[in-house]
Amino acid sequence: MTASLRQRFLGSRRGTLLGIGIAAAICAWLLGLDPRRLVEGNSLKLAGEFLAAAFRPALDYESPVDGAPPFLLVAVQSVLITLRFALLAMTVAVPCAIILTFFSTTAWWPNRSVPLWLKAALRGTYIVTRAVIAFARSIHELIWGLLFITAVGLSSEAGVIAVAIPFSGILAKIYAEMLEEHARDSQEALEAIGAGSFPAFVFGLVPRALPDLVSYTFYRLECALRTAAVFGFIGIETIGYRIKLASDEFHYREIWTYLYLLFAAIALIEWWGASIRKRLRD
């Protein structure tokens, strides 16, 4: 029954594509998307101006004010603040994620017979941790930020914690998935020669999965940079704050400078993560 259902709806490529297309069309209708809206008014002209600015990013303020610090200095500083914010959030998120991962994976559980109370305790913490992870990541970091701002007011700690909560949830979920789907051969070999299930996990499974874990952490750092940029829109002076200010004055060329700098920072992190992964695998 399920096999035939699967074959009928997901096995057929035409069916899958058609399904996605129909779903998208219905959703477009629900949203009231109208292609004419894209060319109405002066939006085409504005879009053209915006895209044209991409080819000549600003190297100085478009309307300089006396006494303001040099544009490029401000731009680079805002990238550094963005990077700092991302690093702060990640240094809080990664240790939390490691603790959460530990309690939400069955990979280190003893497979010998253990007392019933221990089994129940393990199962209990497992379920509770999974629920905590699901809750933490299901609420978007920006909404966590908004909640903190409403509850206590904006501060650096509030911003960092707002990002760290969902990020530790996401990291823990993916870490646990990676550990559970990884080949167990080394771990089993260690257990076969008498290692306990916990040492076998720490020395047999974790090092084997390390390249995956590290490269996913770098991907999350990249995401944290983007999130940090977005937090500029709720008041922390990251690059998003500068983009917002420039956009309020229609300084498109300045916006492109900021976008290119953000791109450079993210591309650098990505290259770094990929290089580390390559060397860890060797």
Next chain:
Amino acid sequence: MVGRKHSQTPPRLNHKMTQATAITTTQRAERIAQLHRARSKSWFLRISLVIIAALVLWSWSAGELYQSYLTPAQKQANLERFLNRMTPLPVRDTGDWSLALPWVGKQLGEGKGIEASIRTFSLATVAAALSGLCALALLPGAARNLATSEPLGMTSGYRKVSRPLWYMGNKITRALFVFTRSLPEYVLGFLLISIFGPDPWALVLALAIHNFGILGRLGAEVIENAPQEPAQTVMVHGGGRLGAYLAALLPESFNRMVVYFFYRWETCVREATVLGMLGVISLGYLVVAAKSGRAFDQMVFFVLLGGAIVLIGDLISGLVRRLLRFERK
């Protein structure tokens, strides 16, 4: 740290022990020393570790990110006010929790909770479909095995002109993917709203542009790692790059692409919940509206509704991905 992790190669150790029935203490010490010498000695990794440590130290020691002027007493007062107003209004007035259920119903209907949820899902679906379509169209230009003058390792004819052209085309497509991927959805949404006005198009395009970069990169990887023989057969029989892509590479890697599509759809749902904060109705809009009206009970309710939507999205996508994985085996 890295070195120690690499010295653990239990299968080989195990093998040794079965060969030599008895292993002496000195032999064991020698073997351990040998493994220790064979550890990874990459300078790149060591320097990276130092740089990461330095960056973390710098980020924690370089002063306040944001100068907050709130005194602890003010924060305390804020927090108390927030917590007091968190319980639903009728419950707060009467202390009777049985009134909470009709209140929830009211938020979902009159409060536009249902409408906003549907719009959130719709935004994600349209955006994911749009980005998937655009990424599929550009994939032959992005996959390194197709976008060369020798597709799939096959040589044909005069290539002095075509080689640099294909090389450039490939690099430009990949750069386009990396660039669009580096732009955060929220920033894109903000910029697009300043161009197109508060229209759902702005949010759909914002989601689509970012995910186009991600799906393009993942798709190119899938095409590069797909079995090449069927595609080569197509080319041997006179097909071109497009024929090999459409008739051999795409069908071969279809399931993986759909898996990635749903993975991105799930993330789109998550992002769509906040894009409404920019002023177009979706859940984020309701959260912000409730916040500015100081209706913290509604705010918390819509935040939780957003969480529920994200979890539902995760469940659907997880289910589809599991079904597809089974099929592949």
